[in-house]
Every structure is written in C-alpha cells, then in structure tokens.
Amino acid sequence: MKSRVVVITGGTSGIGRALCDCFAKANYQIVLAARSEDKLKKVQKELSLTGTQILVVKTDVRLEEDCKNLAAETINCYGQIDVLINNAGITWYESDNDGINISKQRDLINTNFFGTVNCTKHMLPHLLDTKGSLVGVCSIAGEVGLPNRSAYSSSKFAMNGFLSSLRVQHIKKGLHVLVVFSGYTSTNIRKSAIKDCNSSGFPPGYGGDVMESNMLSAEETARHIFNGVKYRKRALRPTFVGKVTVLLNKLIPHLNDRLLHKYYK
Numbered sequence: 001m002k003s004r005v006v007v008i009t010g011g012t013s014g015i016g017r018a019l020c021d022c023f024a025k026a027n028y029q030i031v032l033a034a035r036s037e038d039k040l041k042k043v044q045k046e047l048s049l050t051g052t053q054i055l056v057v058k059t060d061v062r063l064e065e066d067c068k069n070l071a072a073e074t075i076n077c078y079g080q081i082d083v084l085i086n087n088a089g090i091t092w093y094e095s096d097n098d099g100i101n102i103s104k105q106r107d108l109i110n111t112n113f114f115g116t117v118n119c120t121k122h123m124l125p126h127l128l129d130t131k132g133s134l135v136g137v138c139s140i141a142g143e144v145g146l147p148n149r150s151a152y153s154s155s156k157f158a159m160n161g162f163l164s165s166l167r168v169q170h171i172k173k174g175l176h177v178l179v180v181f182s183g184y185t186s187t188n189i190r191k192s193a194i195k196d197c198n199s200s201g202f203p204p205g206y207g208g209d210v211m212e213s214n215m216l217s218a219e220e221t222a223r224h225i226f227n228g229v230k231y232r233k234r235a236l237r238p239t240f241v242g243k244v245t246v247l248l249n250k251l252i253p254h255l256n257d258r259l260l261h262k263y264y265k
C-alpha cells in the first residue's frame with residue numbers, strides 16, 4: 001500500500017519539527033516547507049538517516065507563488081496530498097508604550113493567516129481528492145483576545161474563521177478540518193519575537209527559560225496534533241490552561257477578561 005503524504009509548513013523548528021518525527025514514525029512521506037534552506041537540509045539529513053522519504057521545498061508562506069510551487073513539487077514527487085498542516089507562524093508582543101504597530105499587524109496577518117490561505121488554496125483540490133485532512137496550528141489566542149498580542153490574536157482568529165468556514169463548505173465531500181488551539185509550548189517562537197521587539201522590557205509577563213520549562217514540550221503538542229489527524233477530530237486544546245480559559249470565556253466572560261489580564265499580561 002502507498003504510504004500517505006503529509007505537507008508540514010514551518011517544519012524546521014519547534015512544533016513543526018516534532019510533527020515530522022511523529023508522521024515519520026507512522027510511515028508517512030513527508031514534505032517540509034520553511035524559509036531557511038540550511039535548516040531544511042539539516043532536517044532532511046536527520047530524517048533520511050531514519051529511512052524516511054522526505055522532500056524539502058524552500059517556501060515563504062507569505063508568497064502565493066511559493067505555495068503554488070510547494071503544491072506542484074509535492075504532486076510531482078508523490079502524486080497526492082493526504083494531510084496539509086498549516087503550522088508556520090510567528091508572534092509578536094506590543095508594549096503599552098509602543099501602541100499599535102501597523103507594519104507588525106500586516107506581518108503577522110501575512111504569515112499566520114495568508115500563509116494558511118495561500119497553502120490551502122493550492123492544496124485543497126488534492127485534499128478533496130484523497131478525502132484528506134486540512135489542519136491549522138492555531139492558538140488559544142485565536143479563541144480569546146490575549147493582552148498585548150492584538151496582531152497575533154487577530155491573525156489566529158482569522159485563521160480559525162477561514163478553516164471553520166471551509167469545514168462547513170466541504171462537509172459532504174469527506175474533507176477533514178482540524179483547528180488546533182495550542183497553548184504555551186516551549187519552542188523558539190517567543191525568543192524570535194523578543195529579538196524583533198522594538199521596545200525594552202517586554203513581552204509583558206514573559207518569564208524566560210523558567211516559564212518555558214513549565215510549558216508543554218513541542219513533542220507533546222505534536223503528539224496531540226498527530227492523534228487529532230488520526231482520529232479526525234474537529235478541534236483540539238492540548239493544554240489544561242487553554243481548556244479552562246476557553247470554558248471560562250463562555251461561562252463568565254466579564255470575569256474572564258480580568259483573569260486574562262492578570263494571567264497573560
């Protein structure tokens with residue numbers, strides 16, 4: 001039997017890198033997309049040593065042409081797409097002093113939202129052919145507004161809306177759509193954002209390595225996502241805090257706003 005094909009964007013680091021290992025163990029053929037060629041080659045080498053079939057395609061998900069090329073190269077190489085995981089993403093924290101930064105708002109929407117739209121546009125016909133899985137690695141910030149993360153929250157709300165709409169649209173065609181409302185997971189994402197921050201002293205409330213050590217590992221989050229694909233789940237909230245946050249937001253929204261301010265700021 002032909003093994004299934006998974007395309008993972010942002011697969012060179014954090015959750016995406018851990019997803020590669022999960023799908024490789026389940027004998028999937030893997031297609032990996034990210035911007036850094038060096039990092040792509042490193043992961044290709046690591047996975048090839050385990051006998052995994054892996055294609056790497058240098059891709060900037062903000063660019064539709066790159067995503068079209070990613071789909072074409074995947075079909076050229078493997079002839080089908082069974083799972084697309086829209087995982088590539090960035091974050092950013094705005095300080096109260098700096099205020100709203102339009103260029104950062106655009107940057108996050110372009111990567112987190114349009115990155116998902118661009119890849120999905122060019123792979124959806126193939127996913128419909130295989131009755132496959134369309135996945136978005138979203139965030140709790142895509143269900144509740146987190147303080148000082150308006151750019152991140154809006155990009156993830158948009159991603160959630162886009163994927164949820166497609167789920168309903170294609171409900172009779174066998175397409176599986178999974179939105180993953182990830183919670184804090186220890187990866188490079190915050191460190192990359194800090195490098196990029198233009199004001200001193202934030203992200204607000206970020207406790208650095210001590211805080212990272214209390215988060216889920218990338219491997220744990222990836223295992224949840226892998227099982228979500230396997231059992232064709234609709235939505236996932238891998239962290240306990242994430243589950244509670246969303247529940248309180250439904251039950252006691254006014255009080256929850258204050259709790260979010262206390263916990264996340």
Ligand SMILES: NC(=O)c1ccc[n+]([C@@H]2O[C@H](COP(=O)([O-])OP(=O)(O)OC[C@H]3O[C@@H](n4cnc5c(N)ncnc54)[C@H](OP(=O)(O)O)[C@@H]3O)[C@@H](O)[C@H]2O)c1
Nearest residue numbers: 010012014015035036060061088089182184185187188189
């Ligand atoms: N870690 C958390 O606490 C957390 C919580 C909730 C949700 N998430 C979501 O989980 C996803 C993965 O994040 P992570 O924490 O694993 O971050 P990470 O370790 O920083 O990895 C991000 C990956 O995305 C790639 N990437 C970034 N911009 C890209 C672009 N324009 N085109 C293609 N690839 C791009 C990076 O590679 P290049 O830079 O080489 O392109 C890298 O492989 C993100 O969507 C994030 O929002 C994370």
